[in-house]
Amino acid sequence: MTRTRQAYVEELTELEERALGGLDLVAETLTRTLEAIEHSDVELAGMVIADDDRIDGRYLEVHQSILTLLATQQPVATDLRLIAALLHVMKSIERMGDQCVNIAKVIPLSGHEPPRDAEMITDIITMGQQAKSLVSQAKTGFATRDVELSRDLVRQDDVVDHLNRRCFARAIEIGDDVDDREWGITMMLVARALERIGDNAVDIGEQTAFVVTGLFREFEDASHPGPAVG
Amino acid sequence: MIETTANPEAPARRDGEQPAADRRDAEPQRTGRGWGAGKAGSDAKRVDLRDVNLFYGDFHAVADVDMTIEPNKVTALIGSSGCGKTTVLRSINRMHELTPGARAAGTIEIDGEDIYAPGVDPVVVRRLVGMVFQSPNPFPTMSIYENAAAGLALNAKPSKSELDEIVERSLRGAHLWDEVKDRLDKQGSGLSGGQQQRLCIARAIAVEPEVLLMDEPCSALDPVATLAIEDLIQELKSKYTIAIVTHNMQQASRASDRTAFFNLERSGDPGRLVEIDETTKIFSNPEKQATEDYVSGRFG
Numbered sequence: 001m002t003r004t005r006q007a008y009v010e011e012l013t014e015l016e017e018r019a020l021g022g023l024d025l026v027a028e029t030l031t032r033t034l035e036a037i038e039h040s041d042v043e044l045a046g047m048v049i050a051d052d053d054r055i056d057g058r059y060l061e062v063h064q065s066i067l068t069l070l071a072t073q074q075p076v077a078t079d080l081r082l083i084a085a086l087l088h089v090m091k092s093i094e095r096m097g098d099q100c101v102n103i104a105k106v107i108p109l110s111g112h113e114p115p116r117d118a119e120m121i122t123d124i125i126t127m128g129q130q131a132k133s134l135v136s137q138a139k140t141g142f143a144t145r146d147v148e149l150s151r152d153l154v155r156q157d158d159v160v161d162h163l164n165r166r167c168f169a170r171a172i173e174i175g176d177d178v179d180d181r182e183w184g185i186t187m188m189l190v191a192r193a194l195e196r197i198g199d200n201a202v203d204i205g206e207q208t209a210f211v212v213t214g215l216f217r218e219f220e221d222a223s224h225p226g227p228a229v230g
Numbered sequence: 231m232i233e234t235t236a237n238p239e240a241p242a243r244r245d246g247e248q249p250a251a252d253r254r255d256a257e258p259q260r261t262g263r264g265w266g267a268g269k270a271g272s273d274a275k276r277v278d279l280r281d282v283n284l285f286y287g288d289f290h291a292v293a294d295v296d297m298t299i300e301p302n303k304v305t306a307l308i309g310s311s312g313c314g315k316t317t318v319l320r321s322i323n324r325m326h327e328l329t330p331g332a333r334a335a336g337t338i339e340i341d342g343e344d345i346y347a348p349g350v351d352p353v354v355v356r357r358l359v360g361m362v363f364q365s366p367n368p369f370p371t372m373s374i375y376e377n378a379a380a381g382l383a384l385n386a387k388p389s390k391s392e393l394d395e396i397v398e399r400s401l402r403g404a405h406l407w408d409e410v411k412d413r414l415d416k417q418g419s420g421l422s423g424g425q426q427q428r429l430c431i432a433r434a435i436a437v438e439p440e441v442l443l444m445d446e447p448c449s450a451l452d453p454v455a456t457l458a459i460e461d462l463i464q465e466l467k468s469k470y471t472i473a474i475v476t477h478n479m480q481q482a483s484r485a486s487d488r489t490a491f492f493n494l495e496r497s498g499d500p501g502r503l504v505e506i507d508e509t510t511k512i513f514s515n516p517e518k519q520a521t522e523d524y525v526s527g528r529f530g
Binding site: 004005008009074075076077078079080081214 | 479480483513514515516521522525526527528
């Protein structure tokens, strides 16, 4: 047997690298976003917003390459599953970028003064770092087709969810001062955005499992909570 | 149980059994259940191949095929050249044994009846299992009308009015009627390639077969004619059991409900059935790596 379609194979490999490279862009953006939160850095937040064009651009570029590949190469079997999965992965990446923008937009609202609740900020930064770790794990899981590593994202995401609930509780208990309450609610929006980034990383993990097994199943069904579906 | 040979000089595989060439002259014995004789109206039947092994002389061409071709479905047979898919197809209407030295072993049943059973007339089998070939092959000196009616003349002797009706029905069934109704007396060979192939399909369905076999029916046609034949295949499956050999992966994925992948490990080995499943499964998530490699064109 001789290997055939080398150009196609290379095209497909490059497409996957470009798509997963989008997760590196998200990780970079997330680092800046966390820094902007920690230091209430409005200028840095502005850069996060402007830089989202890079992630959106990557989304459009990969999307176009996928259309071209579908039209010209008629991928089937694992290749077809990979391409279908990459469409979802790119959508998740684009959503993660938008969540960073959502966070960056509310940073000016939180004021230029030091954080009003240091513990809440610590929780949010920890959430952000954990979300960044999930993004990286989702990338490795997909690139190596590691279903177990991808499934582990659910466990890692539980940490994010737990911190999100704690932030919510702290926001409620922040006190009667109007400015404090506004700050607390704003930080809740930040926590919520980070929590969504964690969910997007889990979604990517589900796509990894789809590529490997050919079956799409949510690792956890939010509308029917219970043990993870096998 | 099949044990046949087309070569009258070759020894019969079982004592006391007539060679197939002689059997052709014998009166068909199976007349009780539908396909023996006097069949009224088409009724798709399932085809079961069990432990089928096919030979050309000493050469073992196909080994141990077990598969079911389901009624009212299109089953595509795919695989690289020489893997035995056409040989398998030809065994289903006993054309395989027409090659000198060729023989078959195993069981092939149509709706539970063994088509290789002693006393079964291969000519009757071929009437009930129609075949459309790679190159359109209308009889060159015959008119369009005569071509469509060619199979009938060999079988029953219908009246002129009956014949007119059958010819029209067959040509309509093959989506050709509107294009040829005003020139039925013209030669079939004057039609375009796609029209000729539809004429061959009309000829095949005129005798109301139960199973329709197609051996790369579109390989000599342009894309538009190909799609016309594929549309026709989709309509025909409501009446017939259809098996189609194709080298065109897109055709298999577009036009079939089930796909059987044949392969041979190395040159000189017999071809084997690797995997048969729903076409969507074969093209999205096949079980076997060899199937994946073939359908994705990664190896050739």
